[in-house]
Amino acid sequence: MDILSGVKEVISEHTTLNVEEINPASTLDDLGLSSIESLDIVFAIESMFDIHFDFNMNESEERPFTTVQDLVDATEKAITGTRA
DSSP: OOHHHHHHHHHHHHSSOOGGGOOTTOBTTTTTOOHHHHHHHHHHHHHHHTOOOOOOGGGOSSOSOOBHHHHHHHHHHHHHTSOO
C-alpha cells in the first residue's frame, strides 16, 4: 500500500467519507475534522506505518498538518528517517 492510499484509508475509517472523496489537496477542515479527530487520525497513521511524528500539539495553536498531502509528506519523512 502506498502512503497516500494508507492515509486516505485512515481518514475514511475515522469519518463518513469514502476514500474517493479524499484527495491530497483536501484540508482537514474541508473534510470536517475537529482538532481531536485530526489527532486521532495522526495516531492511527503512526500506528499503521509504525512511525512517530515529532510534534507537540501543546506547543502551538496551529495544527501541524492542514492538508492530506501534509500528512502524506510527514509520513514519508518519518519512514525515511528525516525530520517531519
